[in-house]
Amino acid sequence: QKEVEQDPGPLSVPEGAIVSLNCTYSNSAFQYFMWYRQYSRKGPELLMYTYSSGNKEDGRFTAQVDKSSKYISLFIRDSQPSDSATYLCAMRVLNDYKLSFGAGTTVTVRA
Amino acid sequence: DTAVSQTPKYLVTQMGNDKSIKCEQNLGHDTMYWYKQDSKKFLKIMFSYNNKELIINETVPNRFSPKSPDKAHLNLHINSLELGDSAVYFCASSRTTGDSGNTIYFGEGSWLTVV
Numbered sequence: 001q002k003e004v005e006q007d008p009g010p011l012s013v014p015e016g017a018i019v020s021l022n023c024t025y026s027n028s029a030f031q032y033f034m035w036y037r038q039y040s041r042k043g044p045e046l047l048m049y050t051y052s053s054g055n056k057e058d059g060r061f062t063a064q065v066d067k068s069s070k071y072i073s074l075f076i077r078d079s080q081p082s083d084s085a086t087y088l089c090a091m092r093v094l095n096d097y098k099l100s101f102g103a104g105t106t107v108t109v110r111a
Numbered sequence: 112d113t114a115v116s117q118t119p120k121y122l123v124t125q126m127g128n129d130k131s132i133k134c135e136q137n138l139g140h141d142t143m144y145w146y147k148q149d150s151k152k153f154l155k156i157m158f159s160y161n162n163k164e165l166i167i168n169e170t171v172p173n174r175f176s177p178k179s180p181d182k183a184h185l186n187l188h189i190n191s192l193e194l195g196d197s198a199v200y201f202c203a204s205s206r207t208t209g210d211s212g213n214t215i216y217f218g219e220g221s222w223l224t225v226v
Contacts, residue, residue, distance in 0.1 A: 008151070008152070038152075041219075041220070042220070043115070043217030045217070046214055046215065046216075049214075088152075088154065090154075097144075097161070097166060099156065101154040101155070103152060104152040104154075106152075
């Protein structure tokens with residue numbers, strides 16, 4: 001079993017829909033939780049990060065962390081074709097350099 | 112001006128060859144990384160250097176050898192290439208861990224194909 005599990009999709013939604021992505025993990029020591037976006041043939045770029053449990057909002061993006069369930073989510077509201085990409089969750093232990101990634105979910109937003 | 116740049120972007124080579132991928136960051140970061148992304152898009156850390164010192168060395172064949180001549184550079188040398196080494200290799204950098212250590216900046220990737 002991988003340390004971080006993420007459904008690879010693919011996920012296809014119409015423009016304007018809410019995109020819901022999630023990851024589960026097994027290591028209860030994880031404290032920082034991140035979401036990266038990766039366009040085709042590009043490197044991952046950080047979208048959001050959350051420390052410990054709770055919600056964080058940034059524009060159309062909302063990240064949620066439920067440490068009791070070892071479950072994290074990313075919601076994209078009013079999705080746009082430009083949101084079409086692979087979304088990777090990542091997490092790490094406090095004071096550790098190593099990030100553990102999920103496999104990534106490929107999202108297509110249809111115009 | 113690219114923050115994390117790596118060369119070459121594409122590399123096709125024969126089994127048994129030795130090749131290098133170079134990486135440079137102009138962000139003033141003190142930690143650099145090499146990640147490998149396989150065909151299923153799974154990203155896995157290989158190495159990390161902090162101030163030119165190796166701090167992470169995951170279970171990677173010793174045919175892979177990182178070299179950090181200074182804080183801004185981290186190169187990856189691969190000996191005796193095998194078919195299974197075909198992947199995308201990402202260089203990345205960040206500040207020392209802590210809150211800002213979450214912001215890891217990735218390069219554009221180097222697509223290695225071994226034939």
